[in-house]
Amino acid sequence: MNGPEIHVEVAPALHLFVPAARRAGATPLGTDGVSTLGHVIESLGVPLTEVGSLVVDGSAVPVSHIPKAGETVSVREVERPQRVPGAPLRFLLDVHLGTLARRLRLLGVDTAYESTDIGDPALAARSAAERRVMLSRDRGLLRRRELWAGAFVYSTRPDDQLHDVLDRFAPDLHPWTRCTACNGLLRQATKEELSGQLKHGTRRSYDIFAQCTECGRAYWKGAHHDQLEAIVERALAEHG
Template sequence: MNGPEIHVEFAPELRPFVAGDRRRGATPLVTDGVSTLGHVVESLGVPLTEVGTLLVDGRPVPVAHVPRAGESVTVRPVERPQRVPGAPLRFLLDVHLGTLARRLRLLGVDTAYESTDIGDPALAARSAAEKRVMLSRDRGLLRRRELWAGGYVYSTRPEEQLRDVLDRFRPELRPWTRCTACNGLLKEATKDEVADQLAGGTRRTYDVFAQCTACGRAYWKGAHHEQLEAIVERALTEYAS
């Protein structure tokens, strides 16, 4: 490029997205003179889903601003908690975030999940059609314009992923109300209604059951209940309104 030179500085939270030489304060950048500031920021590696306020010489500007020579740009992260306007807060997760999807569903958060790789265009289209926030670690996917909204999942550890999503979006928590397998709503069920899914020991030991209204899967307080209860209690303690 051979156009206006600007200086760009990223907030510390955004610096992991950019090349090492741009992580230390404001650095010069030669632009082409026609690209928007949003395009410039994304070309440096930062998805716009992670960008909050853009400041040019200290004043807020839209992503459509076209930089001029000598301008100093500051890129801030999204504010937390992040408010997503429009539809009720719902999520869509890609194939790599299955554990996070199950934990969000455990907390009663409406979470769609693709267990196979259907491709970025299909994921972006579903996000737009269903007005779901796309959660992913794929920066290319999060740069797709057809997304309704999106958020980068920063950690590879499910515990940290869950805390990050809850802290950023603060969804309403309604634990034990959704199927962790398919996201359907649960209802109380009698032992007879779910008898075909119960082994002999379970039939003798347990009397309280729930069943998914969508896929029919049965639930009871089995061997892993204490572990799940700990996840729920921690989330409610830290993030419930």
């Protein structure tokens, strides 16, 4: 670009999005004189979903600000807990985050999830239509203008992903109230109501059941309950 030169300083929490040369304080950047500051920051690789504020020469400015020669821009990370006004806090996860989706549902967090790749336009449209925060590791998806809200998932490890989402958004937790398969609400159910779904050993060994009000799936404290309970207890201890 041959327009005005500015200096840009990216917060350490956002360094993974920019080249190593831009991780050492304020570095020079040429602009075209017409693009917004939001566009300039995205061109560096930083999704605007991860930007908490843009500060120019000590004053906060909107993403629509047009940079002027000599300005120093500080790109700051999102403050936590992040508040998302305008709708109840709900999430939408892309195809790569199935384990995270199931764990959020286990904690009673309203979490939609696409188990097949329906494409970025369809995901962004659903985020907007249902007012859900889009969680993804796909920077291109998070740059789509039609998104209602979004957030980058920084880790590839489910334990770290869950901790990060709970720390960033602080959703209300209501464990054991949602179906981990479809996100429907659970209700208490009797053994007799579910007898047609249960194997003989399950009918003999368990007495307390729940059923999804949407897909009808049955739940009981089976072989994996201790592992799931550990996830719930850890989440409640750290974020409850």
